[in-house]
Amino acid sequence: MLRSLAETSFSVLCYNVAGLPALLSSGDPATYSVEMGIRISNWDVVNVQEDFNYHAYIYSENTHEYRTATSGGVPFGSGLNTLSHYPFSNITDLERTKWSDCSTFDSADCLTPKGFTFIEIQLDDGVTIDLYNLHADAGTTAADETARASNLAQLSEYIAANSADNAVIVMGDTNTRYTRSDDTILEFVEGLSLTDGWVEYVRNGVPPTKGADAIVCDENNMTNTCEVVDKILFRGNNYITLTLENWNNENAAFLDADGAMLSDHPPISSIFSWSLNSAIHLSNAVGGPHGDQFTDVASAAAGQTVTSITINAGDRVDGVSLAVSAPTAKTFAHGGTGGTANTLTLNAGEYITAMEAHWGQKNSQTRIFYLKFTTSSGRSTTATMLAVKIGDVIEFDPLSVSSGDGSSSQAGRPLTTGRVVDISLMEEGGDGQCMVRVSPYEPPQMLDLQRTYFKVLPS
Template identity: 50%
Template sequence: MKYSLSNLAASAAIAGTALAASGDFNVLTMNVAGLPAILQGNDVPGDKTVNSKTMGSKFSEYNYDVIHVQGGKGLVHSDFNYHAAIYETDSHPYRTATSGGVPFGSGLNSLSTKYFFNYNRVKWNVCSNASGADCLTPKGFTFIRKTRTNPSLTPVRVQVDEGIFVDFYNLHADAGTEPDDLTARAANLKQVADYIDVHSVGNAVVVFGDTNSRYSRTADAIRVFRTQNGLTDTWVELIRNGVEPTAESLCDNPSTTNYCETVDKILYRAGPTVDLKATHWSYESNKFLQADGNVLSDHNPITANFTYNPGTTLRQSNFWGGPWGNWFSDAPKLATLSKPKAASLTVRGADRLDGVSVQLTDGTTFSHGGSGGTAASLSLAANEFWTGAVLCQGQKDSHTRNFYIKATTSTGRTVEAGKTTSDCLTSTAPAGWQIVGFMGQDGDEVDQLAFVYAPQ
């Protein structure tokens, strides 16, 4: 059975936190040339519906873990009008629902072997029609976090293993090389970079899609991901030995070499709670051909493989609650501290969980949520550690939020706030570890919450 983000229902669960494992996953990005043939032929022979079904079957055959698709050369994104044809022959269990055909949808879509939650579509603030019709549809980018399990079935993030989360971004920037195109495209990429700074602080990130940018085209602003977000281009790292090209090297389709440059990119960074490393990069052109040997798209699809390991100094629990409010993470600050330890805990609540706070032995304090409800506090002894917590979620104004917390120390003492529900998650620090901070989303209350672990 296949699932979309629109038909996933919340389910009750109580689960212990397992020790995060090492592993790997791969990704694919492909501009699927999905505009209606009357608008764009893409110089690809064959019927677009048939080609789209072939792409879907290839996606299933090679079973990539996370696939981002875009489409429409010089115009807009993704499988605008052939979404159903791709999905008809694809077997990935988790797939985004289309946002509509031209001119209503962005066309950006994602397919995955792993559950993802917190899915956002964001429209570009700036577009240009100087070289085409980039303003024809609400182009933009998408953001998901992904997960192997279902700690919260509320649609934005990807969890590739227990306690291993990665933020995935799909984009298709403005095309063309006219001055207005260059201005719009630079604004597009800066918009994604700014979004990462706010919504992915403290997180591992993978950005992949059609940037319409080349390093050899000096007017392009593709370097913003490196300079602003600390992302590494997998192609530059693995194929070009870390050196960004200055001379143009155009690719054939199918490409006969990995050394040439296309506008499709895969960039990434690790995070304080997860080590992420690119180990493979390649054009997948020869895997995506029609039966007669012709290409399926005017773009070479590209793939990358990543290995992941849990952090050595920081790790995290699964999330609980809903994707509302402002994103926060204590991990970046905790990464600068030596042997952090909780000295006292304060939780606030009434009908729901209003706020959480932890003060460390060095005086550092992390507080999130609001000031409502009744406060309850607990001071920890020198040899006592915060080791576990129960969170319960529920619905308020059609939004999933945290309603209750119960924190437990290594000596069995507890402190709690809010009201329990039937939908709860137990998070337990791995043996020899402790809870020292938080990450999640908040406002006047605590909407979504996960815990940051450090060694005892």
Template identity: 50%
Template sequence: MRRLLGTLAAVTLTLTGLTAASPAPAAAADSGSFDVLTYNIAGLPLGLGDSDPETNTPLIGQRLGPYDIVNVQEDFNYHASLYANDKHPYRTATSGGAAFGDGLNTLSNYSFEDFQRVRWNTCTGTNCLTPKGFSLARVRLAEGVFVDLYNVHTNADSDDAALAARRANIEQLSDFIQANSSGNAVIVMGDTNTRYTRAGDNIRTLLAENGLKDPWVDLVRGGTPPAQGSDALVCDAAAPTNDCEVVDKVLYRGSELVDLTATRYSNDWASFLRSDGKHLSDHFPHRVDFSYTLDSALRASDFFGGPHGTAFNDADDLPATPSPRTLTLRGSARLDGVSLTHDGGPTLTHGGTGGTATSLTLAPGEHLTSVKLTQGRKDGRTRIFSASFTTDKGRTLSAGTPTSDSKTFTAPAGRQIAGFTGRAGDEIDKLGVVYAPIR
């Protein structure tokens, strides 16, 4: 695996501009389903593209309602008319028109958090006229059930310089996923400008390095992608079939916490036609249906805290039979760090080395069963100020300085706290827990 290239320096963190209040806790069913759509809506100013976005964008907005989660690209100068004609309750705020914004937006029936926009480090020609890149939204399907949703628009064109820039874009995205979505279920969708058939593209790198699958490859082509260097599988411009290859792609993977499966792929072009039969964009809209099943052993809580630091998830690092033994907390004015050592297994550590360390070693038959967290503001950022863990024997371990803004996570019957999820830097910015069976 290639060495990470320090993509974190290129990140801009932004709170999502949502149109609904935070949801009440929803108990996670053992399974569920949802669908997604990716669509480059060709929203460049009139005269800069081949479509008529002033007419088409409101019509596109009216057609998005049936889809649970939608990623759009080139949502530039007609963004207001798109949202005015759409009723999804959770939507990202625009980053601006052409030359100012990246054109990437997400519309969802599910709430999301930790929204980030990241600009490409490399571009060529007219691609550099607007800050193209990718975004990440952590979508909450149910209590403790999250999917990292990436929206992508890479460097276009196919000359040597453009191909090199696009390969660099794909490498930057791959590095970012490895650094920020480790242990998480992931969906990547958008205008990748790549083809499996094109010799100069490296879409296979993105899949291989991140364990991603392509529903088009699996469901339409029987699991075999087109050969690199072969003729392009060009779509019929009027009525494309699912067999042709497009640059707009949906890629995905599950996690230790949630098994994610693509059950249907469709080029939904027929749902996005004008009354005169013309397409609403110069790209086709692509739909994928997903089903998911929660792991029978591991479960997770929701999160509490702010969208800062780097994300972590201990689910991948737990031993086959989780056996927590020693919990260590570091804190003073706030919660600086958390650490949990398993019998014969790893020590899971997050945060910094500040504050005072205190530890609790569990007795045989004793388990961590709940944690009360408090949060507050420091230097304009929301952070975890304190944590207080309780065992099923009534013992507690606390660190930090409590505030009045609190949340408690309690392990379901027959389970124990065995690891952590969240975000951290020198301190703990956001925290959740992973539950494992008591054995």
């Protein structure tokens, strides 16, 4: 982790660690994997490829706090993993997707379930990046080119469907070159409005020409000007602006004592700074990985006036909708229409200032059981189911909202405290919890910090 970076900057690294079994690997994975794991710790977010049979060595002395679990060695795993000093979002598990097509004509691409992964990285409260890792089909035969084009098309469709309007970083071993006539990396980048860090930083935004000679790296004198098949691609959105501060081929930092490469690929890195649209305030997304994510951030614009907010809920929160009157009347609705609709109509000049959410488990899947929005006038709308168990202490204050530690956010307000001694079973909540109905006049405070989120807009 580059600790000299500003608070609103972060570093990323992409590295094919050549972790195939020694018989198949062109590197020396048993000797080098521990050392690679140590050295990659210096970057904030790392995507690795070919992390197969020496995964335990990579992780053994690595210091990243957040790391994805192996999917297995050859021939069971994809070899794709992410290591981060930033937390993973609680609403996304690592999603692994196998390529629909592969080619056996070169590099034994069908030997393992190569593909791509998706996970969300949380830089700050409400500031997240959709991170993709990939390892595309290798080789240059016609069958390889066809399979690789199919790989990129499959990933493009997934990003368009699952990360529409989100800030995105894609980094991995694409096995592509801009100079190859049949490679589709340029179409992939342009189709998703991505920027290639190498093209932007080293080539002033001008990609190499299709059909031109390959810009091959000299292993004994590797510079940033040569093209590698590993790529770092990125885009911001209406809320987050990502600015590329640096792109670098890190080969020199990953050599052994004799000057040999630790892997058959050089790692590449970038440093990004980020800034936020001051007209928009986003909370974290809350809940879990068992539903479809959504965002209306692309539709957020200055001058919009919220007229009402509706929560549909019964035993659980079923849906939320927000009505906007200006500059164009529109309703943003997500989820279902079941349960009872609880609508709060806002007065002139009134706006939403705080959100509180609690979630639990229903049939082993995450559900939102309590949701509350509070306005600048102190009025609120709630859905009032919550996970509790006998022995829990409930604190509530009908005159104020909770702070992040379970205390009152307004000094001088009396808190009422009670310990749960008897409950009526409403829903299984998991972890020995049950779902009980709580009076809307007594909104619960912090019962489970791991399943609670609270945010107040800055004044």
